[in-house]
Amino acid sequence: MTGVNAGGGAPGAIRPRGGIARSGPGPGPGGGIARSGRRAGHAAARTVRAAGAGLLVSAAIWGWLAPPAAAQVSLDVMTFNIRTSNVDDGANAWPHRRELVVETIAGAAPHILGLQEALDEQIAYLQAMLPEYRWIGVDRGLNGGVGLSEYTPIFYRHRELSPIASGNFWLNDTPDVPPAPRVEPRRRFRRPRGRIVTWARFYHLASGREIYVFNTHLTLRRGARQYASAQLIADRVAALPAGSAVVVTGDFNAGAGDTETWRIATGQGLRDAWFAADERRGPPFTSNGFGPPPPHDEVWRIDWILVGGPLAVRTAQTVLHHDDGRYPSDHYPVAARLDWP
Numbered sequence: 001m002t003g004v005n006a007g008g009g010a011p012g013a014i015r016p017r018g019g020i021a022r023s024g025p026g027p028g029p030g031g032g033i034a035r036s037g038r039r040a041g042h043a044a045a046r047t048v049r050a051a052g053a054g055l056l057v058s059a060a061i062w063g064w065l066a067p068p069a070a071a072q073v074s075l076d077v078m079t080f081n082i083r084t085s086n087v088d089d090g091a092n093a094w095p096h097r098r099e100l101v102v103e104t105i106a107g108a109a110p111h112i113l114g115l116q117e118a119l120d121e122q123i124a125y126l127q128a129m130l131p132e133y134r135w136i137g138v139d140r141g142l143n144g145g146v147g148l149s150e151y152t153p154i155f156y157r158h159r160e161l162s163p164i165a166s167g168n169f170w171l172n173d174t175p176d177v178p179p180a181p182r183v184e185p186r187r188r189f190r191r192p193r194g195r196i197v198t199w200a201r202f203y204h205l206a207s208g209r210e211i212y213v214f215n216t217h218l219t220l221r222r223g224a225r226q227y228a229s230a231q232l233i234a235d236r237v238a239a240l241p242a243g244s245a246v247v248v249t250g251d252f253n254a255g256a257g258d259t260e261t262w263r264i265a266t267g268q269g270l271r272d273a274w275f276a277a278d279e280r281r282g283p284p285f286t287s288n289g290f291g292p293p294p295p296h297d298e299v300w301r302i303d304w305i306l307v308g309g310p311l312a313v314r315t316a317q318t319v320l321h322h323d324d325g326r327y328p329s330d331h332y333p334v335a336a337r338l339d340w341p
Helices: 029-062 094-108 120-129 224-238 260-265
Strands: 073-081 112-116 133-136 154-157 161-171 195-204 210-217 245-251 279-281 303-308 312-318 334-340
Touching (some): 073 210, 073 245, 112 245, 120 133, 195 224, 224 260, 260 303, 303 334
Parallel strands (some): 073 112
Antiparallel strands (some): 073 334, 112 154, 312 334
């Protein structure tokens, strides 16, 4: 166990056996008494050493030792709709751009990464190519990620963050009830019932702090369904312990700043990282159709990072990484560097 002094006590407090001087003559009554004393001394030393080590191990296991002094932590977060592999995108199909997706993620190296439109084969590929990450989530139709039953997984750097609680809820009238399989004949593909939110409470290993992360992908249909979804997420976040550090990532399919969906999502304390940032980089435009941003000042920022609690936003960026005009997705990822005081 790192940091435990197996000898117990301060270094040098108990000398090693070879350093104990003889205190009497050789064999005989006097020598015997000296050896008995030495044996008793060794036994006592071993007892003290074992007791000290045991206390330190117990303290390490049960948290009796004082936590490290609080210090500001920087946390890099990204949201990224990677575009499903279940459509025929021709030259932009998943096999042609998957390496570029990995390159984009690795270049930003976020501690926390919320993905949208991810299917089984895409997650398996990313997990294999990004071994420093682990992930949490289920597909929204609970059918193994088939068809359009996307995951909204949370990837995290496992050497720095550990999930101590996690779960999912659905954006419908029964959010905590998993969707039942459809039993009616299907003449055409039907989307699974309800979009999904994946969440986790992470323990930051270096500082001992905790942070909540939610990741989602709202319906394309603007109006009542989208508003209800934003309200449910805002309500769940508002129910967390007061002062909790919170990050919400997602493709909200609604413009930021001037839509009812955005107003609902930010109506109970969450802040839009783009507006809260000390510095912004890139255009306020995230849905790109696999192409470059428009030449004029068009605003269409539907991929958001929202923050709550003590988190401050140092930078927010629309990531425009591409390979000679080939973009990794039909959405630009959005990244933010957060300060956690």
